[in-house]
Amino acid sequence: MRPPPVPLLLTIAGAFIYQISSKSVPRAAQPLVTIVAAYLTAIGLCCLATWKWPVGGSFSEALRQLNWAVAGVGVGAAFCLLGLVLISRD
Numbered sequence: 001m002r003p004p005p006v007p008l009l010l011t012i013a014g015a016f017i018y019q020i021s022s023k024s025v026p027r028a029a030q031p032l033v034t035i036v037a038a039y040l041t042a043i044g045l046c047c048l049a050t051w052k053w054p055v056g057g058s059f060s061e062a063l064r065q066l067n068w069a070v071a072g073v074g075v076g077a078a079f080c081l082l083g084l085v086l087i088s089r090d
Contacts, residue, residue: 031085
């Protein structure tokens with residue numbers, strides 16, 4: 001079964017933008033502030049995307065469907081991002 005083209009293209013474009021951008025973060029930038037700014041940007045984009053792909057029901061109902069794994073994804077993403085920002089500096 002072939003994957004749908006839009007998610008595949010989003011993944012490829014995201015990985016490309018991520019790699020180019022992570023190597024362009026200024027050395028003087030504090031790594032944790034860099035991550036906060038990156039996630040605020042992602043949050044803003046996701047909020048804008050809800051106009052195209054609206055949440056079924058209310059936002060609070062959607063939040064209640066989440067479990068501990070979402071926090072795990074966030075922790076894992078933050079660790080990966082911090083590691084990559086620090087690696088890109090050397």
